[in-house]
Amino acid sequence: MCDNSSAASTSPGDCSALGSDMHRLMQRLFPICRSITGNGVRETLNILAKYFPLKVCEVPSGTPVFDWHVPREWNIREAYIENEKGQRIIDFRKCNLHVVGYSAAVNAWMSLGDLQDHLYSLEDQPDAIPYVTSYYKERWGFCMCHNERQKLPEGRYHVVIDSDLKDGHLTYGECIIPGATEKEVFLSTYVCHPSMANNELSGPVVLTYIAKWLMSQPRRHTYRLIFIPETIGSITYLSLNLDALKTQVVVGFNLSCIGDDRAYGFVASPYGNTLADRIAETVLQHTCERHIVHPFLDRGSDERQYCSPGVDLPLVTLCRSKYGTYPEYHTSLDDLDLVTPTGLLGGYNYVKQCIEAAEANAIYRITCCGEPQLGKRGLYPSISTKTSGASVASMMDLITYADGTNDLIAISKLVGRPVWELNEIALRLKDAGLLKEVEKGSLTRASTLQ
């Protein structure tokens, strides 16, 4: 069984409170109508900024970003469909998924037949409102449950969308938390989805609490956290920060769909061989018997941009039930029941353990030839019996492979013990003068250690 929801480093009482705190933040953010631009993103970031020092940044529409341009800003005030009796049969205020994202303004009467061209529903999930967007082609449309769509009587309908799409800004949040070195751990999540919980309020909520925790910790690495709109946001951010990211980031994690109770997994990098892959793999291996390594071919979140040729950040997407793999995905069923306090807590601990592994990871070298005499340092049993060796097996195994060519994660794989156990031993041996770190800031992007 996975034990991420009750990690050893947090007491059970704290845990339970932490999960509830995160779920409450999610409840507060849930109703806001976010999109890839607009006031919903701003409102969301302003709420998060109350939890940790989040800098809100604005990039003007039209700014060229790699192969793209920052789009015009979309805002929506109201949207509904009325029947001839003036009854609102769909109202954006009840659920912001009812409107196709980036819908153009409309105010018109039309027949049911004409209206049908603008309606979206899911035959195989007739009680779910689908999530549909049309960012790059001007359209308008409404989403609704298929069951209700089926019941719409013939007649004329009054369709109103009070939105505008005009030059403005793309908005994102950034928080840099300095550490002992300039080498960075990069953490990204997105804030462009309207009222859906796992995809995607779980990522921003978990990352908010990770930021709070990071600020309370000693940090070997500098941490760069960003809260962005998906795709165009990551492209924009990369376009503005590529050199810094390529120079400084030693490992990155994108957070998405990380708040439900069902699974743990990650989306591997294109070749599955970065430090991020190795960290996610080793953490899950020792905490979660049944976890899923999604190949990069099943990607879909901002790992698409971060791992694209020329960008090549050493990054994976950490997730619980991955986008596209659970039935509620991209519908109104992805709600505050699907994401739970324990689900969020599990996701939080998973991210935390990955960060702890990144902090712990180092290349050590034993300082003597042959096995050190642990006994004279009180590290070895003084009497040799049939079983006395077992108690120090992990220590001896660590020493064996601490030959200056393996980082702790590699040693974890070689000896089958979790990196946090090895880290504790390594620090003890370092204190005893038996291990030294081979290289200050031993994590390097070029690492190909397996």
Added chain:
Amino acid sequence: MCDNSSAASTSPGDCSALGSDMHRLMQRLFPICRSITGNGVRETLNILAKYFPLKVCEVPSGTPVFDWHVPREWNIREAYIENEKGQRIIDFRKCNLHVVGYSAAVNAWMSLGDLQDHLYSLEDQPDAIPYVTSYYKERWGFCMCHNERQKLPEGRYHVVIDSDLKDGHLTYGECIIPGATEKEVFLSTYVCHPSMANNELSGPVVLTYIAKWLMSQPRRHTYRLIFIPETIGSITYLSLNLDALKTQVVVGFNLSCIGDDRAYGFVASPYGNTLADRIAETVLQHTCERHIVHPFLDRGSDERQYCSPGVDLPLVTLCRSKYGTYPEYHTSLDDLDLVTPTGLLGGYNYVKQCIEAAEANAIYRITCCGEPQLGKRGLYPSISTKTSGASVASMMDLITYADGTNDLIAISKLVGRPVWELNEIALRLKDAGLLKEVEKGSLTRASTLQ
């Protein structure tokens, strides 16, 4: 099921006709008594030369070729065994397999007992005439069905072989079809077997029609086709052309046993890692669910020479039912029923697809950072729903791995799509300016791409 016999690029009508045409050519060539030298080879090459510009080359007996010498030329006019009544119980004219290849001349009466020392038959295939040769030690002998041998009555027999073995030439055919670059695809098959169909008239017949097809196509590579006697022919050809081959050949295919209906496979190179291995593997993987990769340890055709140390051509032998694996092999049962029009057509399409893969293979690099905006080029659906991504998955996957380190075959392996599908997409993206080829003539012999 394997679909090589009805490749998409040829219409069904053409296919059927092509298979029949090949089978007719085979019927014409079948009765000729070929050996590693002599007029049978000349006659065969002269017939093939009517189909495409085949240059017939002669190398004198005694010419040193690597560790060997070109042997004396063997020709045979007549051979039979008569009983005392003057009845021919074996006649070379009925089947040229009756005479051991390279048999010395003989004209003598002898007892059945003495004759037995010169008879070859197969106890476990009593109705088959075996194929036996003795190129490098002077012998004479007759081959016959074991059942008939058993019935031979005691008595005296008149044994006649009217052959001669004297200085002459080793004869082979060569055809060089120039392409856009000097980099060569090397194609080899052999013309030294008497009346057997799969091993080996299938190879020369399929390669003849491949030559015709190649001449009708735009060609990125130059094509070097040779029709030679096995072993001594390839050794001779290598000895005369080693430098050119080592400099120019980027991929090579030897064709043998490629006309029956039973299997598809190839004989891997010694380490199984050349471009030829990768091409044969990817073609079969996407056309033939159940195919056989024969390890080099099971070699037996001219891959023995082409892949020998110091020669090291990046070559595999393409085959349907490999020599040594089918019961009719090296007997009179390997006949015009075993090889069929559909069998030949399947072999032809297999070779053609390997060549097309070699032509398509290139190393591409995406021209922008991050994912390109496909939508503005009409390459991406403008509305995002739960399923819209699937339609462009192959394109996105290609872009992901088009990072300048993978050729198309490597990408095919990474993303699980056939190289011809990726090639079409790559050409579209190249037209759109989104991909560029990393290196003109990107196929290099040093390629170790997997």
Added chain:
Amino acid sequence: MCDNSSAASTSPGDCSALGSDMHRLMQRLFPICRSITGNGVRETLNILAKYFPLKVCEVPSGTPVFDWHVPREWNIREAYIENEKGQRIIDFRKCNLHVVGYSAAVNAWMSLGDLQDHLYSLEDQPDAIPYVTSYYKERWGFCMCHNERQKLPEGRYHVVIDSDLKDGHLTYGECIIPGATEKEVFLSTYVCHPSMANNELSGPVVLTYIAKWLMSQPRRHTYRLIFIPETIGSITYLSLNLDALKTQVVVGFNLSCIGDDRAYGFVASPYGNTLADRIAETVLQHTCERHIVHPFLDRGSDERQYCSPGVDLPLVTLCRSKYGTYPEYHTSLDDLDLVTPTGLLGGYNYVKQCIEAAEANAIYRITCCGEPQLGKRGLYPSISTKTSGASVASMMDLITYADGTNDLIAISKLVGRPVWELNEIALRLKDAGLLKEVEKGSLTRASTLQ
């Protein structure tokens, strides 16, 4: 079935005698009370020195050796426990396992209750005397069968250990047998265990007879054999000889637990990729269908020192039933019945075959292009039939991979034939001028050939 107990190179009569000879030597050595220092080691080495020129070396107590110091020398003359009636209920003379190794002197009366703190027994092996030592902390103690311990009546006991622990020497034996080159095969075993047979008199006894055999053989390599106390002995020897070992040793074998009849195996090096691993693997693969490759994580003998970071000798431990894997291990049940003449003979042949593989191993290169014409050298059948190729398959396979990049062991793996068969063929081909050795003394420590 494993056939190491009847290796082809020794006649059955010899075999049987050899096994018995080894067992007789073991009987002679068995009663001596060995420890990591002291007269028991000297007495043992002096006996072995009658079999081959073994140099006995002494290193003073207190000598710093890497992270350790040579300990004081321990000698024991007498030890017993008497009851109030003057009956010896435990007597060191009956079995030297009764005394905890390195026990301090004691001569005292005490109650059973107080005595219990100094008794060691095994509840789950109630009829076995356990083997216990306390080298690095001053203690005294007795070991006995649990069943007898249970029966001890209340009362007072007279406890006597007449031992001393004072500055003296650590003693070991060394034998260097020169060969054609200075490149060394390193062979190590240990002489610090009291009366136990498999662990560890089997190693010294087998290595003694290996020394005798080596001296009778032509030798390509120099052989360095050492007989040392475990752990502190190997650390001492390494400390004194590290440069020579690192420069000269091309392959090493530690022998331990190599005289019983049950299993064959070896303890792999830390990464399982040295020449020693490759040799042990190939020998067992072709002699012993069911053998065990113990990962380095299950180490426990002097491979711990020889393979430690900074030492990094290319060494494995050859064993039959490995220490820690058989129930009699480290008890009085590991006796002269557990180790048998056939068991010792099997161990001897296993070591011998590993040495023969090391001697045979070389990198060859074929001297011609294309396949050589074996026929003209009488190495190929002159008539080609369906089956004639099989008889020369190993020869042709060897030629194929004798491309100057593979040593014989690598070729053995590639072609599936044992290295001794390939060696015979290689020598024939070398005589025929068809193979040449690529490099004089082709075994190099840097070899990463797989």
